[in-house]
Amino acid sequence: MAKESTIRTPIVCVMGHVDHGKTSLLDRIRGSSVVSTEEGEITQHIGATLVPIDAVTRMGGALSKVSVNVPGLLFIDTPGHHAFTTLRARGGALADMAIVVVDINEGFRPQTIEALQILRNYKTPFVIAANKVDRIHGWRVQENQPFLKTFAQQNERVQGMVETKVYELVGKLSDLGFNSERFDRVSDFARNICIVPTSALTGEGLPDILMVLIGLAQRYMTESLKVSADGPGAGTVLEVKEERGLGMTLDLILYDGTLKVGDEIVVAGNDQIIETKVRSLLKPRPMSEILIEERFERVKSVTAAAGIKVAAPKLDGVIAGSPLRAVRSGNRDEVIEQVRREV
Numbered sequence: 001m002a003k004e005s006t007i008r009t010p011i012v013c014v015m016g017h018v019d020h021g022k023t024s025l026l027d028r029i030r031g032s033s034v035v036s037t038e039e040g041e042i043t044q045h046i047g048a049t050l051v052p053i054d055a056v057t058r059m060g061g062a063l064s065k066v067s068v069n070v071p072g073l074l075f076i077d078t079p080g081h082h083a084f085t086t087l088r089a090r091g092g093a094l095a096d097m098a099i100v101v102v103d104i105n106e107g108f109r110p111q112t113i114e115a116l117q118i119l120r121n122y123k124t125p126f127v128i129a130a131n132k133v134d135r136i137h138g139w140r141v142q143e144n145q146p147f148l149k150t151f152a153q154q155n156e157r158v159q160g161m162v163e164t165k166v167y168e169l170v171g172k173l174s175d176l177g178f179n180s181e182r183f184d185r186v187s188d189f190a191r192n193i194c195i196v197p198t199s200a201l202t203g204e205g206l207p208d209i210l211m212v213l214i215g216l217a218q219r220y221m222t223e224s225l226k227v228s229a230d231g232p233g234a235g236t237v238l239e240v241k242e243e244r245g246l247g248m249t250l251d252l253i254l255y256d257g258t259l260k261v262g263d264e265i266v267v268a269g270n271d272q273i274i275e276t277k278v279r280s281l282l283k284p285r286p287m288s289e290i291l292i293e294e295r296f297e298r299v300k301s302v303t304a305a306a307g308i309k310v311a312a313p314k315l316d317g318v319i320a321g322s323p324l325r326a327v328r329s330g331n332r333d334e335v336i337e338q339v340r341r342e343v
């Protein structure tokens, strides 16, 4: 147990063209796992959703026979590609993995290609969700089923259509220099990108998406996810927001270490480096409690990977995409230099 906890939760960005179903896919993952057990509960983070590993494997059902050693998956939705481009460009290695959502009926669009170029630049492993498969004429819905199970129930014409659409995607990916295949025909994740036909509306194919992500995490990142949980916190600013009663706040994705109330932090501002101190760390409350209490719950510290709201003085001028690092044991100049480099 102690050993496992040193592997942090991988951060999974959901990317793709407008309206292809990124948010719906996450909603479905959240929705189909609303189970009231204590552990394995999905929790809403600032700007992110944490799905613990037992919820992942539960959703993966029969597919989940792989040995898993990541604690879960932290999903980040990317609303509007523009902000994300900036974020990627500045934030560097924020996403450990990605889901690129493509409407299977529409195929590649400009933002699909942009997403793929970003992922290639950062060498980020990813899976393609060939989404809205339920829109193929004549599709027979099998709620929440793994792809192969639902595929077997479709008539020949529909199956042929899925194959044609998948091969169109394979062709487009090949034009961009990626080898890909339908996921069930991929034996080596290092050589082929997996394409999983999905429906965010019906949940079909979602078990497979989750299992491919777990597979990628095991294949690529058990080393890179080993972090010192008590190390100084490091993260990327997703949004800068004024909150009533709190002043200016940062929505931060923490990807390394621990951030504590009272920590000295260094963050990149518009044209200067800002040094300040964490006044409070805020977590969103569960939906059910929001009406009766404050929207946020105060916590003393938070450990990566997590989405957290940071309140601190002097945050004016911080921009989305900025790096943030905590200072520990007097290495202030070093940290400032590091943040400067990351901008």
Ligand code: GTP
Residues within 6 Å of the ligand: 016, 017, 018, 019, 020, 021, 022, 023, 024, 025, 078, 079, 080, 101, 131, 132, 133, 134, 135, 198, 199, 200, 201, 202
């Ligand atoms: P942006 O955030 O604007 O970039 O869009 P998005 O990629 O988050 O798309 P979103 O999830 O908002 O879905 C857009 C529309 O497509 C909504 O009306 C969804 O209900 C619909 N939709 C998403 N996924 C599916 C799917 O698998 N099947 C069907 N039939 N509709 C879907």
Ligand code: MG
Residues within 6 Å of the ligand: 022, 023, 024, 077, 078, 079, 080
């Ligand atoms: Mg969206």
